[in-house]
Amino acid sequence: QTTTTITQLPYSNVNTTPIHIIVNTDPLQQMKDFVKPFNGNPNDDIIKWLESIVHYFGIAQISGDKETLYFQYAPAFMKEYAYKWWANQKHYIFSWSIFKQAVITQFSEKNEYLIAQQFDQRKQQINEPVIKYYYDIIDLCKKYDSDMTDKQKIRKLTNGLKLSLYQEAIKETYSTSFDFLTKVQQLENIQKLIELRQ
Incomplete structure (x- = not known):
């Protein structure tokens, strides 16, 4: 499904030929830029996949009940x-909430x-951006303990930093x-500036 909109250049004193712009309004086509296919392999992250669907409809201007849209389009991205x-x-399965619960039960990481x-071994690598x-640690925290407090997350994040950042x-x-992310990114930028001056 496509719509055609007519746009004219904003010059009042110039006669211009209207420009026809074809805008693709098919949600499935647009979703491909946001939602990857979910194959159901052991290393596929079902939580991230579900979040990507919610994210797309959070920014797409498509009328209708959000959960109905999630449920309507999500299966199109299920493969293998x-x-x-x-x-x-x-x-x-007749609703998004039942679908979400069912796919998490079926495809979530079961090996505690x-x-x-x-979770224990994840550390920041030497050239890894903060x-x-x-976000890797935050995702691990969700899997490891969905009720983890911000204080516990901050402790985990801090302890895993590479030494040069950890010291600061x-x-x-x-x-x-999120305050941790903002401040440590500032530290990261300062260190980059110092390295450039050496």
């Missing part, structure tokens, strides 16, 4: 094992020991985990 699962289950090991390290980060206080 995930699609086979959906083909067998779709007759029993593996999650715990990843923002990547931060422990001098700061942080009100929230």
Whole structure:
């Protein structure tokens, strides 16, 4: 489904030919830029996949009930094992909340020991940007303990920093985990400036 809009150049004293712009309004086409296919493999992250669907409809200007839209379009991105699962289950699932609960139960990481090991061992790598390290740790925290407090997240984030940042980060206080990200990114930028001057 496409719509055609007519736009004229904003010059009142110039006669111009209208420019026709084709705007693609098919949500599935636009969603491909935001939502990756979910195959149902052990290393696929079901939580991130669900969040990407919610994120798309949070910014797309599409009329309708959000949860109805999530449920309507999500199965189109299920491939391989995930699609086979959906083909067998779709007759029993009638809403986004039931769908979400069912896919999390089926495809979430079930190996608690593996999650715990990843959580314990995750450290910032030498050339890893703070923002990547931060969001990886936050994702691990959700998997490891969904009720983890901000104070616990900040402690985990701080302890895993590379030494050059850790030495400065422990001098700061942080009100929230996002406050940690903001302040440590500032420290990261200062260190980059110092390195450039050496």
